[in-house]
Amino acid sequence: MHYRTATEEDAPRLLRLYKAVSRVRDGIARLEHEVTEEYIHEILHNSLSRGLMVVAEHPDDPNELVADMHGYTMGLEIFKHLITDVTVCVHPDFQGRKIGRTILTIYLDEIVRNRPEIGKVELIAREGNLRAIHLYQSVGFRIEGRLEMRIRMADGTYEADIPMGWQNPSFEFDMP
């Protein structure tokens, strides 16, 4: 498996990956019709210009991606030490093979080594997505609260969202 940072050329590959992931219920927040070219353009542009996107290539076909982790800063001065809006996803055919754990490890390692200006990475996981929550905790994220009744499930019930944060041990505070 080849892991690398994303480029502009990954847009169509990301579109195919996110459509495949969205077809399985209770994973990422978007339904398939909400995974649009505009959405992909936005996450790719934001991640390349003010964040970080790491992808995993299909082992037999470099023109396909099997996983993505991305996030970016919000563009406001007071939040410039935060990578937020983070999403991690692995193609359904490749889940449960340690790709999620590996891409998280590579992503956080890149921040520790080369992004001293980033103090914190934030993400939000649905309370019922225990696989994702346990995975995030195991690489150092901590639960920071609970946002009640945030997710409307397909059966009409509601679930809480769980905000989680990871702090960069190499963060260099820029003092005024």
Ligand SMILES: CC(C)(COP(=O)(O)OP(=O)(O)OC[C@H]1O[C@@H](n2cnc3c(N)ncnc32)[C@H](O)[C@@H]1OP(=O)(O)O)[C@@H](O)C(=O)NCCC(=O)NCCS
């Ligand atoms: C959640 C997700 C990113 C995890 O990636 P993955 O490659 O499938 O997971 P990994 O193989 O790296 O396993 C990580 C941990 O998840 C758990 N896990 C993996 N497969 C599991 C399964 N089928 N059932 C329960 N737990 C499982 C294991 O505890 C594993 O821990 P371990 O490494 O100590 O054994 C991936 O399944 C995914 O993309 N799911 C759909 C989208 C989604 O939910 N994204 C997160 C939104 S917050």
